Amino acid sequence: MSDKIHPTAIVDPQAELAADVEVGPYAVIGAGVRIGAGSKVWHHATVWGNTSIGASCQVYPFASIGMQTQDLKYKGGSPGVKIGDRNIFREYVSINAATKDGDFTEIGNDNYLLAYCHVGHCCKLGNHIVASNGATFAGHVIVDDYAGIGGGGTAIHQFCHIGYRSFIGGCSKVEQDIPPFMLGDGNPAKIRIFNKVGLERAGFTAEQMAAVKFLFKAFYRQGLNRQQAIDAVKSSEYADTTEVKDFIAFVEASERGIAGGSK
Structure with a gap:
């Protein structure tokens, strides 16, 4: 004690x-x-x-x-x-x-x-x-x-x-x-x-930031539904990046659904 x-x-x-x-x-x-x-x-x-x-x-x-x-x-x-x-x-x-x-x-x-x-x-x-x-x-x-x-x-x-x-x-x-x-x-x-x-601030590289920006555009700026966005990302040049793999795994496992985008 x-x-x-x-x-x-x-x-x-x-x-x-x-x-x-x-x-x-x-x-x-x-x-x-x-x-x-x-x-x-x-x-x-x-x-x-x-x-x-x-x-x-x-x-x-x-x-x-x-x-x-x-x-x-x-x-x-x-x-x-x-x-x-x-x-x-x-x-x-x-x-x-x-x-x-x-x-x-x-x-x-x-x-x-x-x-x-x-x-x-x-x-x-x-x-x-x-x-x-x-x-x-x-x-x-x-x-x-x-x-x-x-x-x-x-x-x-x-x-x-x-x-x-x-x-x-x-x-x-x-x-x-x-x-x-x-x-x-x-x-x-x-x-x-x-x-x-x-x-x-976390030190993400320009390449990592580009992959994340692409994810945001695919899911929230191109008018795609969730499955269309997943398919688009999986067939993109960023498909093999850690950021994309982690993001897609998260989205596919989501039970409540992911938050939508703002207009």
């Missing part, structure tokens, strides 16, 4: 904390919680239930991680939350446990969730995701690596899939999947353009 626990914090004896974990005043750590080396739980934060948090994470004041799902289908058992390393959860972030016994809400590594974000039951968030203030992920949402989620109450519908290096503008209502590399915005969210600035 850590020797950096404030005397007013409540840490259940059955919790497992690495020796250097810091727990601030009036924080609450429940039985069964596991927290890795170098992590800090700030004052008045709560970590509960069947929850594991990796190394070098920060849980800021009034955040709530691992509390019971809000899903009315919950029937008991010990569903939980699994969180990787180097994540930052700012003030009032809430992350709910999964619904079914043995299932987990999962968050990977190096993510930054700003104040008031909510991650619902059974979500699967990857790595290097930034979610701005007030972004909300309903149950079973999947978010791929390096996605950016704008704040201001951006709401992502249950079972939506947010693609690799995509971006969603603030105050958006996301009802369908946002494909990789694209920028979605609005109510309901539509694809406005490809994520040009984000991809340039």
Whole structure:
């Protein structure tokens, strides 16, 4: 057990904390919680239930991680939350446990969730995701690596899939999947353009940018339906690029359908 626990914090004896974990005043750590080396739980934060948090994470004041799902289908058992390393959860972030016994809400590594974000039951968030203030992920949402989620109450519908290096503008209502590399915005969210600035900042080459631009035009600017756009892309000069292969795999696997384009 850590020797950096404030005397007013409540840490259940059955919790497992690495020796250097810091727990601030009036924080609450429940039985069964596991927290890795170098992590800090700030004052008045709560970590509960069947929850594991990796190394070098920060849980800021009034955040709530691992509390019971809000899903009315919950029937008991010990569903939980699994969180990787180097994540930052700012003030009032809430992350709910999964619904079914043995299932987990999962968050990977190096993510930054700003104040008031909510991650619902059974979500699967990857790595290097930034979610701005007030972004909300309903149950079973999947978010791929390096996605950016704008704040201001951006709401992502249950079972939506947010693609690799995509971006969603603030105050958006996301009802369908946002494909990789694209920028979605609005109510309901539509694809406005490809994520040009984000991809340039990530070091995408001119060749990679050309492939992404072609994808955007084929799916959102040429008046093609989804299958026609897939066929056009597969027969193009960009067909063998990683960007096109990843994009097409995402689109073909989509169950909610991909977000449409703006006029």
